[in-house]
Amino acid sequence: MAETIKLEVTRYAPERHQAPTSQSFEVPYRKDWVVLDALNYIKDNLDGSLSYRWSCRMGICGSCGMMVNGEPKLTCATFLSKYAPGPVRVEPLRYFPVVRDLIIEMTDFMAKLRSVKPWIIREEEKPLSEGEYLQTPEQLDTYKQFSMCINCMLCYAACPVYGLDPLFSGPAAIALAQRYNLDSRDQGAEERMGILSQHAGIWGCTFVGECTRVCPKHVDPAGAIQQYKLTAAKEWFKSLLMPWGAK
Amino acid sequence: MDISSHDVLIIGGGGAGLRAAIAVAEVNPRLNVAVISKVYPMRSHTVSAEGGAAAVIKTGDTLDDHAYDTISGGDWLCDQDAVEAFVQEAPEELLRLEHWGCPWSRDPDGHIAVRAFGGMKKERTWFAADKTGFHMLHTLFQTTLKYTAIARYDEWFVTKLLVDDNRVQGVVAIEIMSGKIQAITAKAVILCTGGCGRVFPFTTNANIKNGDGMALAYRAGAPLKDMEFVQYHPTGLPFTGILITEAARAEGGYMLNKDGYRYLQDYNLGTPQPKPVLRSMELGPRDRLCQAFVKEMEKGRTIKGPYGDVVHLDVRHLGEKLINTKLPFVRELCLKYQNIDPVKELIPVRPVVHYMMGGVSTNIHGATPLAGLYAAGEVACVSINGANRLGSNSLPELLVFGARAGRAAAEFASTQKESNGIILSQALDETKRVEAQFLEKTGGRERIATLREEMQKAMENGAGIYRTHSSLAEAAAKLRELQERFPSITLDDRSRTFNTELTAAVELGFMLDVGEAIVQSALHRTESRGAHQRTDYPKRDDEKFLAHTLIYRNADGSTHGDYLPVTITRWPPGERVYGQPAQAAQAKGG
Amino acid sequence: MAKKPIEPFLWGLFSAGGVVAALLIPVHLFLFGLAFPLGWLTPPGYESLRALASHPLARIYLFVLCSFSLFHWAHRFRYTLYDGLQIKHLNEVITVFCYGGALAGTAAAGYLLWGLR
Amino acid sequence: MVQIAADALGCQVKPGGLSGTPSHTAYHPRWYRERVSTYWWLWKWRYLKFVLRELSSVPVAYFVTLTLVQVHALSDGPQAYADFQRWMTHPVFLTLNAISFLFVLFHTVTWFNLAPRAIVVRLRGKRVPEFLIAGSNYAAWLVISAAVAWLILRS
Ligand SMILES: Cc1cc2nc3c(=O)[nH]c(=O)nc-3n(C[C@H](O)[C@H](O)[C@H](O)COP(=O)(O)OP(=O)(O)OC[C@H]3O[C@@H](n4cnc5c(N)ncnc54)[C@H](O)[C@@H]3O)c2cc1C
Ligand code: SF4
Numbered sequence A: 001m002a003e004t005i006k007l008e009v010t011r012y013a014p015e016r017h018q019a020p021t022s023q024s025f026e027v028p029y030r031k032d033w034v035v036l037d038a039l040n041y042i043k044d045n046l047d048g049s050l051s052y053r054w055s056c057r058m059g060i061c062g063s064c065g066m067m068v069n070g071e072p073k074l075t076c077a078t079f080l081s082k083y084a085p086g087p088v089r090v091e092p093l094r095y096f097p098v099v100r101d102l103i104i105e106m107t108d109f110m111a112k113l114r115s116v117k118p119w120i121i122r123e124e125e126k127p128l129s130e131g132e133y134l135q136t137p138e139q140l141d142t143y144k145q146f147s148m149c150i151n152c153m154l155c156y157a158a159c160p161v162y163g164l165d166p167l168f169s170g171p172a173a174i175a176l177a178q179r180y181n182l183d184s185r186d187q188g189a190e191e192r193m194g195i196l197s198q199h200a201g202i203w204g205c206t207f208v209g210e211c212t213r214v215c216p217k218h219v220d221p222a223g224a225i226q227q228y229k230l231t232a233a234k235e236w237f238k239s240l241l242m243p244w245g246a247k
Numbered sequence B: 001m002d003i004s005s006h007d008v009l010i011i012g013g014g015g016a017g018l019r020a021a022i023a024v025a026e027v028n029p030r031l032n033v034a035v036i037s038k039v040y041p042m043r044s045h046t047v048s049a050e051g052g053a054a055a056v057i058k059t060g061d062t063l064d065d066h067a068y069d070t071i072s073g074g075d076w077l078c079d080q081d082a083v084e085a086f087v088q089e090a091p092e093e094l095l096r097l098e099h100w101g102c103p104w105s106r107d108p109d110g111h112i113a114v115r116a117f118g119g120m121k122k123e124r125t126w127f128a129a130d131k132t133g134f135h136m137l138h139t140l141f142q143t144t145l146k147y148t149a150i151a152r153y154d155e156w157f158v159t160k161l162l163v164d165d166n167r168v169q170g171v172v173a174i175e176i177m178s179g180k181i182q183a184i185t186a187k188a189v190i191l192c193t194g195g196c197g198r199v200f201p202f203t204t205n206a207n208i209k210n211g212d213g214m215a216l217a218y219r220a221g222a223p224l225k226d227m228e229f230v231q232y233h234p235t236g237l238p239f240t241g242i243l244i245t246e247a248a249r250a251e252g253g254y255m256l257n258k259d260g261y262r263y264l265q266d267y268n269l270g271t272p273q274p275k276p277v278l279r280s281m282e283l284g285p286r287d288r289l290c291q292a293f294v295k296e297m298e299k300g301r302t303i304k305g306p307y308g309d310v311v312h313l314d315v316r317h318l319g320e321k322l323i324n325t326k327l328p329f330v331r332e333l334c335l336k337y338q339n340i341d342p343v344k345e346l347i348p349v350r351p352v353v354h355y356m357m358g359g360v361s362t363n364i365h366g367a368t369p370l371a372g373l374y375a376a377g378e379v380a381c382v383s384i385n386g387a388n389r390l391g392s393n394s395l396p397e398l399l400v401f402g403a404r405a406g407r408a409a410a411e412f413a414s415t416q417k418e419s420n421g422i423i424l425s426q427a428l429d430e431t432k433r434v435e436a437q438f439l440e441k442t443g444g445r446e447r448i449a450t451l452r453e454e455m456q457k458a459m460e461n462g463a464g465i466y467r468t469h470s471s472l473a474e475a476a477a478k479l480r481e482l483q484e485r486f487p488s489i490t491l492d493d494r495s496r497t498f499n500t501e502l503t504a505a506v507e508l509g510f511m512l513d514v515g516e517a518i519v520q521s522a523l524h525r526t527e528s529r530g531a532h533q534r535t536d537y538p539k540r541d542d543e544k545f546l547a548h549t550l551i552y553r554n555a556d557g558s559t560h561g562d563y564l565p566v567t568i569t570r571w572p573p574g575e576r577v578y579g580q581p582a583q584a585a586q587a588k589g590g
Numbered sequence C: 001m002a003k004k005p006i007e008p009f010l011w012g013l014f015s016a017g018g019v020v021a022a023l024l025i026p027v028h029l030f031l032f033g034l035a036f037p038l039g040w041l042t043p044p045g046y047e048s049l050r051a052l053a054s055h056p057l058a059r060i061y062l063f064v065l066c067s068f069s070l071f072h073w074a075h076r077f078r079y080t081l082y083d084g085l086q087i088k089h090l091n092e093v094i095t096v097f098c099y100g101g102a103l104a105g106t107a108a109a110g111y112l113l114w115g116l117r
Numbered sequence D: 001m002v003q004i005a006a007d008a009l010g011c012q013v014k015p016g017g018l019s020g021t022p023s024h025t026a027y028h029p030r031w032y033r034e035r036v037s038t039y040w041w042l043w044k045w046r047y048l049k050f051v052l053r054e055l056s057s058v059p060v061a062y063f064v065t066l067t068l069v070q071v072h073a074l075s076d077g078p079q080a081y082a083d084f085q086r087w088m089t090h091p092v093f094l095t096l097n098a099i100s101f102l103f104v105l106f107h108t109v110t111w112f113n114l115a116p117r118a119i120v121v122r123l124r125g126k127r128v129p130e131f132l133i134a135g136s137n138y139a140a141w142l143v144i145s146a147a148v149a150w151l152i153l154r155s
């Protein structure tokens, strides 16, 4: 039971440090412990000043994303045993500004989410008294995958394009737009196209594909973006061929 | 000090808070409404609800059926006018969510699909695969983005309600990112801060569920109602508290003690049969399963694990194929978050705290007795859950009463003048308190984690599945002691930037108050009803206790209790006899 | 008509070029670049090859192959320069170089194939 | 009223923030922002693979140039074409061609593997699995390559 494992954790206090440094901690090594449990152990027993975000510990709230040995991971779903005998390097999500220790700044991401208008847009609302919009399981299936995003931002931390160009809307925001575009109840595709078809929208993506690989919820944002590009290109050529028909 | 002001301020960005915000924005778009939340709204705990949301939509089902299931499930402690309003409005609320884009699961013809859920006589649980709460919360959150009138304070932590003139006029909050402490004034405040599972050591609840709102209201002078009713779920993973659904048992999983013996047969729960039989053995009602666990533990027949006693849930005999097709999520949870493969290994499980029936006392419009203060969601007790919540009633409750509270608060705010200035000095006092007590304090040596663990253990031992006068008295004494030690806690972290130790300290203070309210309420109720089981008073006592407990906090920190009659409209209290339909209704949902 | 963004058009060409290149270049490059020079296969004679290449369909085929492939290159290379070397500030130069190159190559292909007898 | 009291206490009152959030988070301490290195693509094998995939476009351009030179030689007469053929046997060109060929193959494989992600085909409401689409791409590739080779070798 005396087995331990070493964690190398990024520390940064903006009031005192010029740049982040790394601090080592020895924590108990247990088969059922995830990286987050080790961080909680540190906070409870070794150093209460370690800051990081977490809540659900079941991979659904999306708050515990960090870099573990250089890979973006949900720390509540990443076992220590995967990295035994250690050490395990825990750093804040890459490409985001670091506020403190393992905390990153995410208002940019939130603004991007909002910018793609992720809500049902309709010309005419159906009154509640007329019941639900019918939607077959097949229609549901067309967008379901893109609705599974927990906003954990691992995909941003994996996407070099976001790292190089902070204006890039990024994988999760575009996947979310596509989620609504493909929803049979929605009529806002055109409105969103105007936003996403700008340079910082879909065209910034060069299909690195890392976003999809690291996504813990199998959202496939890379697929969403390429599908969106295809649609945008089709629309473009269509309106070229039939300029009078285009609205 | 900076101050900002709003017409309506909503504390909490979970299902209830977001629904309330939209309600305010729709009732009166000129009102200035803000949502303040200690985590980004889509991180709120509503996100982890799996099972579903109940509302009558299919033919063959009636509102009365839903009401009856709810009331009998709640052991007749529900206010029946509230339940009637609830079942009436639940369908339209869920439909509205459908119109906002919630990806509800569908029948092949495109209509909403519903499924059966524990305690419901009819199939009426709407679901979005096994991620209902997740989809509801994200749909709500994304929909609020459309309303420019809704301002948000993300990652702001409320430490105090500002009350003056017997009216709630705002809050003091910490901007976690910067450590700035400031007042936010409002003409009406709605509490939507969720439950308090973290008061107990083993819980399905997330790290953020610390009963903040209950303590805020309690300290401000509002009464808490029915706090003794804490719901347990029999099969949670130890340590993480992750929920293993009833389905694992419905498919034929066994509950085994340390000798590999199906111990439930010793507790009047039937005899082992080759195939699972409804309402017998592993499929008995949840509270009975929890109680059997305690008895087994007392007999020393549970397994000692690193995180306390457990029993085993065994699904190995079902085979990999069945597990993969019928219980994929169970396997995924075990593999991904506990490093256990149920195909090959026994799953350690134990009863875990799941839901708080009690909360801030409100009427059916979400108004608390304190003017200007409203509450909705798990933090509130409108009294539709009574002594025991029915599974899948909580999610629709967030919507129905979130919306009601939003409308009521909007109306109230429209009639109020700006808040008065006296509260600002209160706000300055609170700022000084937080700074002096935590950030700038010298001396003291108690660690937050130590106090928290002692509190959780005291709650489990004293106010757990079974309570007695002496166990409760012991817990009360321990909580007193912890309250006295609390002022000497010391923080390692004195930074102003994202100081999560500071918020944990304030949360610990909240939890101690809430724990006290639970214990005191449980002491007062000398009967057994629903989730409140007293071994020294094993009988339900309608004569004395067909009433809600109210608990108040006095200015000196002591408490006093009171009772409020239960509103009965059409369903007179019935007997709950095991094996009767009423008993089936007792099985609670996930 | 409102100003149309050019990005979808360029991306369309890039994709078409990608498909063409993926389907056709390997076999061409293998035959003319490796198999014939190394004597693994006997190359066709000058006359018959010229006859084949000057067939109108073949000219169109070669034109499409060359032009689309060049636009494929232009797009990819432009982004590689952006991201790989972080020289986005040279945007104009890069754009002119890449798409200009593709346009010039296309013109050359048209001229050569037109003149093929 | 608030304003008056606030003045008295030396506070600053902000009107209720509008949507968005920035007004509430404008108060920030210093953040640490790491500059992405120019050599980021050397960090990880997968990034490098990506850059190599993108660089496969250079051999594509090289091939086009080669082809245009070949066409030019064809139209200049047998002598010019023979010269062209001779160059091709030079080790420099052979090496270039071999490397380019590998790159182009890499392009083909990655392109076909990734294409199904962009193109969603649905049959009777069900998404056709990616490997089927990729598989049919490969099949088409083989058929077309064979046809082209046959046309060239036959002449
Ligand atoms: C694992 C699990 C499964 C469940 N499954 C079901 C189910 O299938 N069906 C069902 O009906 N119910 C289910 N429930 C119950 C249901 O999910 C909850 O009761 C409900 O989600 C509570 O929602 P809420 O809006 O009241 O609070 P929450 O969603 O918990 O939100 C609380 C909000 O308050 C904020 N907050 C709290 N304190 C402060 C503070 N001091 N300052 C600022 N902000 C603060 C938080 O940031 C958060 O935004 C389940 C519960 C759990 C734990
Ligand atoms: S797309 Fe995947 S990785 Fe990106 S934020 Fe959503 S869940 Fe996380």
Ligand code: F3S
Pocket: A158, A159, A160, A161, A162, A170, A171, A204, A205, A206, A207, A208, A209, A210, A211, A212, A221, A222, A225
């Ligand atoms: S990693 Fe980035 S470049 Fe595109 S495919 Fe994903 S967004």
Ligand code: FES
Pocket: A054, A055, A056, A057, A058, A059, A060, A061, A062, A063, A064, A065, A074, A075, A076, A077
């Ligand atoms: S803690 Fe919620 S996703 Fe990890």
